[in-house]
Each structure stands twice: as C-alpha cells, then as structure tokens.
Amino acid sequence: xxxxxxxxxxxxxxxxxxxxxxxxxxxxxxxxxxxxxxxxxxxxxxxxxxxxxxxxxxxxxxxxxxxxxxxxxxxxxxxxxxxxxxxxxxxxxxxxxxxxxxxxxxxxxxxxxxxxxxxxxxxxxxxxxxxxxxxxxxxxxxxxxxxxxxxxxxxxxxxxxxxxxxxxxxxxxxxxxxxxxxxxxxx
Numbered sequence: 001x002x003x004x005x006x007x008x009x010x011x012x013x014x015x016x017x018x019x020x021x022x023x024x025x026x027x028x029x030x031x032x033x034x035x036x037x038x039x040x041x042x043x044x045x046x047x048x049x050x051x052x053x054x055x056x057x058x059x060x061x062x063x064x065x066x067x068x069x070x071x072x073x074x075x076x077x078x079x080x081x082x083x084x085x086x087x088x089x090x091x092x093x094x095x096x097x098x099x100x101x102x103x104x105x106x107x108x109x110x111x112x113x114x115x116x117x118x119x120x121x122x123x124x125x126x127x128x129x130x131x132x133x134x135x136x137x138x139x140x141x142x143x144x145x146x147x148x149x150x151x152x153x154x155x156x157x158x159x160x161x162x163x164x165x166x167x168x169x170x171x172x173x174x175x176x177x178x179x180x181x182x183x184x185x186x187x
Contacts, residue, residue: 031132
C-alpha cells in the first residue's frame with residue numbers, strides 16, 4: 001500500500017500575496033508551490049510526478065541558505081532581513097551558522113538529495129523535519145488581511161539540510177544540488 005499526500009492547485013487555500021497576474025501565490029504551509037500530480041500506471045508500475053502550477057516541469061525544488069543566530073535553538077528568533085533568503089550572499093562569519101536547505105517538493109523517505117559546493121566532495125544531505133524558511137518568512141511578512149487566519153507554516157517532511165563547508169573563503173562558490181526521488185526521477 002502506497003499513500004501519497006498530494007499538493008493542491010489552491011495551495012494555501014488561495015491566500016497570500018498576489019503574483020504578477022493578480023492571483024494569490026498560495027504556497028502550501030510546508031513550502032510546496034501550488035500544483036498538481038501526473039500519475040502514470042503501466043501494469044503494476046506506478047509513477048507520480050509533481051508539477052508546480054505555472055512553472056516549468058523541472059521546477060521540483062527550492063534551494064536556499066538559512067543563517068540562524070545562534071543555531072540550533074528553535075526558540076530564538078532568527079536574525080534576518082526581508083528578502084535575505086533570496087540573496088545568496090553571506091558574510092564569512094555566517095558560514096558556521098548557515099545551512100543549505102533544499103525543499104524537494106515531492107520528496108519522500110526514499111529520496112536522496114546531494115550537494116556539491118565548488119569542487120569539494122559531494123555530500124549527502126539529511127532529511128530533516130522542519131519549517132521551510134522561505135514560507136516561514138513569506139507568511140510572517142504577508143499582510144494578515146490576505147492570509148486565512150489559520151494558515152500557518154507547518155514542518156515539512158520533504159526538506160533536506162546540510163552544513164556549508166568550513167573551508168569556504170571570500171568569493172563566489174557554486175552549489176550543485178541533485179535529487180533522486182522514490183520513483184528514480186532525477187532532479
């Protein structure tokens with residue numbers, strides 16, 4: 001028996017800030033964009049693929065850096081500035097307290113997520129039950145008048161995290177993230 005909890009086209013019940021077309025962006029409470037699934041059945045083989053509404057088919061994950069001061073006490077309010085999650089610049093002093101966070105929108109217990117920073121060795125990220133920092137910030141900074149009062153971020157079961165390499169130096173680094181979901185699809 002395979003149970004699959006699906007995303008919805010309504011996302012967070014059609015609430016949230018408006019996109020360029022005047023529609024609520026409606027990210028779900030676990031950080032998944034509103035979307036739908038394609039299910040392919042071939043005899044006893046079943047494949048399920050998530051599609052984010054209005055995005056290309058390969059839009060399967062969100063990759064960001066989350067800096068916390070101090071880490072890992074969840075009771076301490078994170079020190080960040082609006083929009084910082086969209087900015088990949090961090091100070092060298094933030095490296096020890098910064099996590100690479102990947103929300104693989106349709107990830108599950110058998111998904112594997114790896115990351116490579118620059119030419120360093122590939123690291124396997126750890127599946128972590130936590131809030132998606134992107135949706136946490138988005139909901140916190142959204143006018144309550146455009147959000148349903150009961151729409152609050154919830155811990156996501158499809159987030160993978162890992163530390164940044166401790167030997168990072170000042171400059172630009174490229175992060176490559178690769179995921180293989182439970183159906184063997186590569187993202």
